[in-house]
Amino acid sequence: MTSILLGNKGGKHLDQYEQERLDHTPWVEKYRPRKLDEVASQDHAVKVLQKTIESANLPHMLFYGPPGTGKTSTILALSKQLYGPNLYKTRVLELNASDERGISIVREKIKNFARLTVSNPTADDLEKYPCPPYKIIILDEADSMTNDAQSALRRTMETYSGVTRFCLICNYITRIIDPLASRCSKFRFKSLNNDNALNRLKYVADQEHIQLNKDEDVLQEVLKISNGDLRKAITILQSATKLSNSLLEIVDVDMDSGESESVKGGEITIGSIQEIAGVIPEEIISKLSEIIKSKNTKLIISQINELILNGRSGQQVIDQLHDQFILDDTLNAHEKNQISKILFEIDKRLNNGTDEHIQLLNVCLQISKVV
Known part of the structure; x- marks a missing residue:
């Protein structure tokens, strides 16, 4: 009787611990899809991958598309559905851009994991999950790998394809070398509707x-x-x-x-x-655009100084000014083209780390000459 009570108490404490852990988990992780069915707005990729689960014959894969569209969530959900919680830890290797991924890592860590033979699943795992006889290596943000590392990876993919499948994840498919891309089934992840x-x-x-x-x-x-x-x-x-x-x-x-x-x-x-x-209120951007159109240099300088003193992001100002002027019906096509060219040049300079204050003054004064 005592042991039963202790068991219940232990279970209760375990539930409380699990609830506390969830309460302190970032929502992005807390609500990450656990199954392919939960992945939103990527119908084509999900349908194809569900078919591969049925046959358990997975090709090498290349997921590409904008950030936050479900690329990593999809492959993690797929892996969990293939192996279950017990085998997942030994069958899946995930490397992110935060890990060093030069040619030495490909030759050592990735190659060593790829050549390992897979352990036999238990009868309980086989009943619930497909448990195919291969491992999965997930290389997140593969477009940050050097060309030498990608070239070394190509040979590893060929040699150990019998016991290992690779999933490359990237934002820009053009940064993946052609020999590597041609060995993978490509899945494009579009921005969510x-x-x-x-x-x-x-x-x-x-x-x-x-x-x-x-x-x-x-x-x-x-x-x-x-x-x-x-x-x-x-x-x-x-x-x-x-x-x-x-x-x-x-x-x-x-x-x-x-x-x-x-x-x-x-x-x-x-x-x-x-x-x-960090979005700037619409009335502030509208006021700035009116001041720019007035061509009053003193007012422009004063308004930009106020934005900088309030800690506004220069990049955010540029983005919102772009929408403000490009969607302005009072401007003709030629003026909009000139403004776009100015904004693109300033955007490039900001990305290269130039001074925000100077560039904001520069862009406003240049646009004032156009409108």
Whole structure:
């Protein structure tokens, strides 16, 4: 009797520990798809991969597309469905761009893992999972590998294809050498469409009991800012939730009267989403564009100084100015072309690490000469 009670108590503690672990897990990991069916908006890739699970004959694969579209989640979900939790640790090797992946790593770590023979699965694993007789090596962000490392990998893929399958994941397929790409089945992951991404965000919001402003389309704003990157969208939503919850604890005290007033919080608005994401309010960008059109140099300098002092991102200003001018019907095609050329040049300079303040002054003064 005593042992039964202890067993229940131990199980209860285990559940509490698991719940605490989930509470402290980033939402991106907490809501990462566990099965291929849960992967959103990549119907073609999912259908083909589900067929390969049925036959358990997987080719070498190359997943490419924008960040946050489910490439890594898909191969991890596929691996778990193939091997289950017990065999997964011994059958799957995942290397990310944060790991050193020069030619020495390919010749040593990857080659040593690829040549290992696979262990026999237990009868219990065989009942629940396909457990094919090969391992999987996942090379995330493979486009950051040097050409020499990719060339060395090509030979390893050929030699050990009997016991190992490779999955290369990258953002830019053009950075993968042709001999390597030709050995893989290619799967293109496109940016998520709004319907699928919105359903996933609604699911996360329901699970986390998030209070959204009923008068505003908050989730649509999150999707607009994330631009098809679901990982970024979920991260913004989590950050906004933490901010709104922290506001509940703030108490505003009037020093003159001594009266205290609790600040209402807990509800997420479009304004809080924009603040978290670093998006500049539309009225500020509109004001800046009007000042640029007025060609008043002093006002332009004053407005840019104010943006810099407020800690605004130069890259974000450029992105929003682009939309502001390119979608402006009062400008003709020639003016828009000139403005685009100016913005692209400044964008290049910012990416190369030049001073934001100088470049913002530069872009505004140059555009003022065009409009």
